[in-house]
Amino acid sequence: MSTTKGLEGVIATESSISSIIDDQLTYVGYEIDDLAAHSSFEEVVYLLWHKQLPTKLELDKIKNDLASNMEIPHEIIQHFKMYDLSSIHPMAALRTAVSLLGLYDPEVDKMEHDANLRKALRLQAKIAMVITAFARIREGKEPIKPKKHFGYAANFLYMLTGKEPEALEIEAFNKALVLHADHELNASTFTARVCVATLSDLYSGVTAAIGALKGPLHGGxxxxxxxxxxxxxxxxxxxxxxxxxxxxxxxxxxxxxxxxxxxxxxxxxxxxxxxxxxxxxxxxxxxxxxxxxxxxxxxxxxxxxxxxxxxxxxxxxLGIAHDLFTPIFAMSRTSGWLAHILEQYENNRLIRPRAEYVGPIRQPFVQVEER
Structure with a gap:
């Protein structure tokens, strides 16, 4: 049995979500340069989940659905207020809050494709307010509710600062979200797929991915x-x-x-x-x-x-606190994690690799009195 350190170059699964070929990144075959120049984050979310670009009607619907589902349960806001947030890293707070969101989703254990799509949309929407609510509460401020007519990027900046963002700020933040949305089988994405391959729920998969992204060798x-x-x-x-x-x-x-x-x-x-x-x-x-x-x-x-x-x-x-950079990465990458989770569910097989054992063998057992 041969091994490759860090599984570098090992092909672990098939996917039609994103690719890195000849140093060019594509989402479902669309080059990242075109998407960064012309698409909104909502278009990319739809593309990753449905494997095709949305029509005008479909785009309007997902924009409206995301804005309409951003508000988070009052209990999660109260949860943040229970702690001294000045000593808690936002990634730890995000990991716990996403897990907690699962308790308030009535479809959490429904595994049909349409139910998973609905959960994916709710989670992608709410993660924006989770981050902004955390950021404001630790500053002694109250969370701000989203504006239904704002896009995803504009709403995040508005909920964070309380000010309506300028066009250039929205453009820049939208590009950042598009560029970070997916990146083939990176460490956190692989973690999400391993988790849900056991048929664990979607919230568990994203929580596991956030835990992987929290490490300094991946996010940060x-x-x-x-x-x-x-x-x-x-x-x-x-x-x-x-x-x-x-x-x-x-x-x-x-x-x-x-x-x-x-x-x-x-x-x-x-x-x-x-x-x-x-x-x-x-x-x-x-x-x-x-x-x-x-x-x-x-x-x-x-x-x-x-x-x-x-x-x-x-x-x-954009006036964003430096320790929020990685949670923002997670917010964007959630779209990709969810795409991979949906793909894993569609053609699932338990991910169970082997390890090459390199320890001692055939050791005689010695009774405790004689050790």
Whole structure:
């Protein structure tokens, strides 16, 4: 029996949701460049779940359904108010709240396809308010209800800040959601599929995926990028800071990717949004600093920027707290997790790999008195 560390390159299942071929990411065969340029997040959600782009009527319906289902049970809001949220990481709160949502869904254990689609829509809608409610409650503020006529990206920003977002802010956040929606069989997606392959419920699958994303080797890179930029402070400090990091053999977050070799196709879209947003907020230094670091690392190490690198300055420019970056990643990726969960249910087989045993063998048992 041969093994591959980290299962790198191992084909574990078949899927028609997303692909990474020749460093090009597609959702159901549509290139990410086209989707980032032309689609709304709601269109991508529909595409991932139904394997086709929606008609105008279908798009209007899913937009309305998502906005109409965003409000969360009062008990979850009270649950947040029970704790000192200043000491709780938002990803831990999100993991628990999503699990708790399952207790309030009357169809939680109904496994028919249409029931699972309805649950998927409710969960995708409510996760936006879970994150914004948490963020506001820890600041001593009350949660804000969504506006029924707002799209998903606009509603999230509105529920977070209480202000109606500008067109550029909505465009940037919508692009970020589209770009993070799915990414083939990554660690959290694989976790979700393993979980529901036992025929566990949809909420358990997404809770398990959030637990996997919470780990610093999967989610959290953009939060660490922003921490790095904050430490650098000014554009002129960027290269000396990076040189010192490299001398100490420290990793530069947001550079390079496990799968992409020539460059992450998603990065350029957020790079442009970072340029526009930082200029709009009067803080172009975040973009200029990132630009210098990207060029230096590419020249010195041959590593291009990945999607996390510029999403950091995008989210920062939108006024989003840095520790909410990973929950936002989870909110977008929930659409992909749910697509994979639905696909797993449709052609399910229990996922049960083997392990190569490398421990001692045929050891004689010694009675406890003689050990």
């Amino acid at each position: 890179a953009n939060e660490q990028v922003m921490q790095m930029l904050t430490e650098i402070g000014e554009v002129d400090n960027a290269i000396p800071y990076i040189k010192e990091k490299l001398r100490n053999k420290e990793k530069i977050m947001g550079m390079g990717h496990r799968v992409y070799r020539t460059g992450d196709p998603r990065a350029k879209h957020l790079k442009e949004m970072s340029k526009q947003l930082t200029k709009n907020t009067g803080q172009p230094k975040w973009y200029e600093m990132s630009l210098k670091i990207e060029k230096y690392i590419k020249d010195e190490k041959g590593l291009p920027a990945n999607v996390d690198f510029y999403s950091a300055s995008v989210y920062h420019s």
